[in-house]
Amino acid sequence: xxxxxxxxxxxxxxxxxxxxxxxGELRAAGRNQLISLVLAMRPxxxxxNGLVFVALIFSIERSWSLSEPDEWxxxxxxxxxxxxxxxxxxxxxxxxxxxxxxxxxxxxxxxSQRPLASGTLNLNLAAAAAAVLSLxxxxxxxxxxxxxxxxAMGYFALTLAYSYYLKHIVLLDLMAVxxxxxxxxxxxxxxxxxxxxxxxxxxxxxxxxxxxxxKRRTELVMLDDTAVRHRPILGDYSxxxxxxxxxxxxxxxxxxxxxxxxxxxTLPDNDAxxxxxxxxxxxxxxxxxxxxxxxxxxxPEEVLYRDRPMALNIAAWLLVSAAILAIYR
Numbered sequence: 001x002x003x004x005x006x007x008x009x010x011x012x013x014x015x016x017x018x019x020x021x022x023x024g025e026l027r028a029a030g031r032n033q034l035i036s037l038v039l040a041m042r043p044x045x046x047x048x049n050g051l052v053f054v055a056l057i058f059s060i061e062r063s064w065s066l067s068e069p070d071e072w073x074x075x076x077x078x079x080x081x082x083x084x085x086x087x088x089x090x091x092x093x094x095x096x097x098x099x100x101x102x103x104x105x106x107x108x109x110x111x112s113q114r115p116l117a118s119g120t121l122n123l124n125l126a127a128a129a130a131a132v133l134s135l136x137x138x139x140x141x142x143x144x145x146x147x148x149x150x151x152a153m154g155y156f157a158l159t160l161a162y163s164y165y166l167k168h169i170v171l172l173d174l175m176a177v178x179x180x181x182x183x184x185x186x187x188x189x190x191x192x193x194x195x196x197x198x199x200x201x202x203x204x205x206x207x208x209x210x211x212x213x214x215k216r217r218t219e220l221v222m223l224d225d226t227a228v229r230h231r232p233i234l235g236d237y238s239x240x241x242x243x244x245x246x247x248x249x250x251x252x253x254x255x256x257x258x259x260x261x262x263x264x265x266t267l268p269d270n271d272a273x274x275x276x277x278x279x280x281x282x283x284x285x286x287x288x289x290x291x292x293x294x295x296x297x298x299x300p301e302e303v304l305y306r307d308r309p310m311a312l313n314i315a316a317w318l319l320v321s322a323a324i325l326a327i328y329r
Contacts, residue, residue, distance in 0.1 A: 033122060036115035037129055040098060041091035047301050049086040051181060051204065052188030053079055057318065058266060059194040060325040075192040078144055082191035085144075085152060086184060088137035093159035095130040099123065100163050108230045109223070147190040155183045170236040174212050181208035197267070199260035206253040210284065211300045213249060214291045217242040218298035250284055268328035275324065279317035286310050 056079045098105065098116045105117035115121035134156060142149030158180055166176040185204045189196045219231065220239055228235040257280050261273035290307060291297035304311050 032120065033125060036121035037125060040095055040115040040121050040126060041129075041133075042094045043087075043091075044305065045094070045299075045301050046087045046090060047304065048181070049083055049090060049184060051184040052082045052086055052191065054185050054200065054204075055079075055189035055192055055194055055196050057322055058196055058200070058325065059192065060322055075194075078191045079188060081140070081144060082148060082188055085137045085141050086155070086187065088133045088140075089152060089156050089159070092130040092134040092137070093156070093163070095126045095133075096160065097163045099126060099130075104230050107226070109226075111230075144191050145193070148187055151183055151187040151190055155180060155187065158183065167231075168233055170233060173233055174209060174216070177212045178205050178208035181205070195266065197260060197264035199256065199264050203253065203257045203260055206249055206256055210246065210249045210253055210287075211297075213242055213246050214287065214297040215300065217246065218291060218295055221295060222298060246288070250288070253284060254281055268324065270328060272324045272328050273321065276317055276321050279313055279320065283310065283313050283317070286313065 056075055059075065095116075098114060101111075102116055102123075105111040105114055108117075111117060116123065116126055138149070138153055138156060141152035158176060162173070162176045162180075167173045182201055182205050185196075185201060216234070216237055217239060220234055220237060220242065223230055223234070254277075258274070258277055261267065261277060262271055264273075267273045286307070286309060287297070287303060290303055290310070296303050296306070304314065
């Protein structure tokens with residue numbers, strides 16, 4: 001074989017190899033973008049959307065039978081659909097918030113590692129995903145029922161208002177986050193069309209305030225002198241003020257939940273739900289311990305993932321509550 005014939009045979013093989021390498025790199029880049037997009041949606045924080053199941057838990061009745069799913073399966077299905085819709089709305093909200101706070105996140109000690117702030121996620125892809133997620137979720141909300149769809153729309157509007165305006169107003173930044181928790185609980189009740197006590201909405205509001213107040217405390221302590229540069233509103237707070245608010249909200253939460261167990265029309269008349277009060281007290285005190293001694297309050301969902309006593313306490317509260325409702329109602 002001549003030298004010229006050898007060259008002609010090697011060129012196609014080399015070109016094919018280069019195309020194969022380029023295609024592999026393109027696929028790897030696509031996978032990396034997809035992984036970064038999922039991480040930017042913060043799936044670990046979707047646990048908060050579990051509040052939509054509260055109405056389902058507190059609607060359990062003794063008459064329900066596993067052998068007759070027609071009694072309870074429609075409620076479970078709609079509750080799961082509501083959870084998925086709120087996860088999609090939350091994901092869109094997180095993407096929008098990260099786009100809005102891109103420059104501030106880049107100077108934050110931990111948020112600088114987020115996909116958008118670190119540059120591993122394309123900005124245009126994030127914006128497109130936020131648009132698709134929000135539009136799809138809101139349309140799906142109205143398929144469940146009009147009331148649920150309206151609350152889902154209100155929750156999305158609240159997340160936008162928080163990202164662009166409310167997060168910069170002292171005290172209203174705390175109230176806006178807490179209101180988002182209440183809307184999740186209300187949406188869960190509307191999705192399955194069951195009434196729940198106003199006391200439970202109050203407990204949800206106070207519990208959410210407890211979490212966000214202690215999150216602000218952790219931010220103040222961890223960021224120290226750079227706190228204002230990352231989140232300007234932190235300049236209007238102090239650790240002493242936050243501790244005072246935390247003390248008030250902690251006491252109010254315990255009182256409100258205790259009154260709820262004794263006064264709610266939707267609970268058993270024998271006051272058996274009072275047996276769940278110790279779980280709430282322990283949970284609040286345990287959280288304060290983790291905030292003050294281990295500085296874990298910056299990400300409430302991390303407390304549940306990392307602290308086994310807290311996770312076991314919440315699981316016990318859910319099981320005892322469900323058992324009481326199933327036995328006595």
